[in-house]
Amino acid sequence: xxxxxxxxxxxxxxxxxxxxxxxLLCASTVLLCVGFxxxxxxxxxxxTSVTVSGTNDGLAEQIQAFxxxxxxxxxxxxxxxxxxxxxxxxxxxxxxxxxxxxxRDVWVRTADVHHVEVSVTERRPVAxxxxxxxxxxxQSQSLSVSPFLSQDxxxxxxxxxxxxxxxxxxxxTNYQKYFGPAATTTLPRQYLTPDQFVSLFAFVQALGxxxxxxxxxxxxxxxxxxxxxxFASGFEVRFLLxxxxxxxxxRFVLAQTAAPFSTHKLSDFSxxxxxxxxxxxxxxxxxP
Numbered sequence: 001x002x003x004x005x006x007x008x009x010x011x012x013x014x015x016x017x018x019x020x021x022x023x024l025l026c027a028s029t030v031l032l033c034v035g036f037x038x039x040x041x042x043x044x045x046x047x048t049s050v051t052v053s054g055t056n057d058g059l060a061e062q063i064q065a066f067x068x069x070x071x072x073x074x075x076x077x078x079x080x081x082x083x084x085x086x087x088x089x090x091x092x093x094x095x096x097x098x099x100x101x102x103x104r105d106v107w108v109r110t111a112d113v114h115h116v117e118v119s120v121t122e123r124r125p126v127a128x129x130x131x132x133x134x135x136x137x138x139q140s141q142s143l144s145v146s147p148f149l150s151q152d153x154x155x156x157x158x159x160x161x162x163x164x165x166x167x168x169x170x171x172x173t174n175y176q177k178y179f180g181p182a183a184t185t186t187l188p189r190q191y192l193t194p195d196q197f198v199s200l201f202a203f204v205q206a207l208g209x210x211x212x213x214x215x216x217x218x219x220x221x222x223x224x225x226x227x228x229x230x231f232a233s234g235f236e237v238r239f240l241l242x243x244x245x246x247x248x249x250x251r252f253v254l255a256q257t258a259a260p261f262s263t264h265k266l267s268d269f270s271x272x273x274x275x276x277x278x279x280x281x282x283x284x285x286x287x288p
Contacts, residue, residue, distance in 0.1 A: 040080040047071060047082045047116050054120040059100070066099055067092055067108075067118060084113045096120075101164040101188040102156075125156035127201065128175045129163040129182070129191045130218075155189070161197025164188040176204060180221030192221065196241055203245035204229060207237065210253060214266055226275070233267035234285070239274045248274050255280050 039045070050067045052060040070092050071082040079086055089108050096106045096118070105121040131153055155163035157178065164187055178200075182189040191197055200219070207229060208216050215232040225241040239248045251274050255261055261269075264284070273281040 040074075040078075040083045040086060045083050045085060045113060046080065047084055047087055048114045050116050050118065051111075052118045052120065055103075055122055059102075059122075063096065063100065063118060063120065066096065067116065070095065084110060084116075087116065092118075104158070123156070123158040123162070123164055125165075125175065126159050127157040128154045128167065128177045129157050129189070130154040130177050130179055155187075157191060157197070159198070159201075160194040161191040161201075162188045162194075163191055176216060177218040178221070179218060180227075192241070199245050200227070200241065203249060206245075206249055207252065210249070210256075211266060228271075231266065235266045235269050236271040237274065238271055243275075251278075251280065255282075260284065 050064050052063045052067075055063070071087050074080050075086070081087060089110075093106050093108045096108075097103055100120075102122055103120045104123045107119040109117050109119075111117045154167040154177065156165045156167060156175075157163055163182060178191060180191065182191050184190060192200065200221075204216065204219055211231070214235065217230045217232045219227070219229050221227045221241065227239055227241050229237045229239075237252060252272070255272060255274075261272075261282075268285055270283040270285050
């Protein structure tokens with residue numbers, strides 16, 4: 001005769017089994033975590049050196065120190081951040097570009113279990129973006145200047161119009177100065193749009209080649225796309241950023257062949273306004 005187990009005792013056995021399984025799972029999880037924590041701290045998996053290539057020694061040392069600081073400490077105060085399997089590679093790559101705006105490209109790779117390599121490419125400066133309130137005072141519209149920088153502060157511009165580094169004591173005689181608002185307030189700052197700057201820069205270079213006896217002092221961009229190129233003699237060329245640069249340059253060249261430009265030096269004029277298509281406007285300086 002088979003004796004039935006009371007239902008209450010059966011439920012009790014099931015509860016004990018579940019409790020045992022849960023306890024075993026928790027213990028296994030704890031042991032596994034302890035094992036991972038211990039493994040993250042073992043010497044043969046720790047990064048011991050960081051090398052930087054692609055820049056000068058001074059900046060390389062700064063980058064090296066920054067990368068090491070990003071790998072110091074531990075995740076959740078448990079897992080070592082400098083473990084070769086756990087170090088924040090993506091975060092380092094992203095943060096380097098923010099911390100050092102002069103870097104155009106950053107690559108971080110694992111060389112071996114103890115060594116991380118950082119390769120960088122620096123931006124190449126082609127001009128300066130400055131904020132000293134310089135602009136044409138003779139124009140009916142004022143050319144606004146960025147409110148984000150202090151007086152006479154200049155930043156290097158790369159080939160896409162990105163302002164990325166304060167000039168400091170670096171000689172700037174070989175760089176053209178540009179004035180006007182930037183789209184952002186933190187470095188790197190975008191001056192105009194990349195396409196606008198590339199077109200404007202090419203136009204300024206081409207225009208400078210057409211007037212070899214004149215020196216361009218600066219370039220200013222204001223509201224509604226109004227822009228001017230100011231020469232050291234006080235002469236200005238006014239134009240619109242939206243106009244085709246080739247067409248503007250052609251109108252400038254043709255203007256030089258017509259009176260009164262054909263009988264005067266550019267330094268005799270206050271400005272030449274090319275913003276109105278085939279119509280040009282100019283103003284001669286007052287004769288003393």
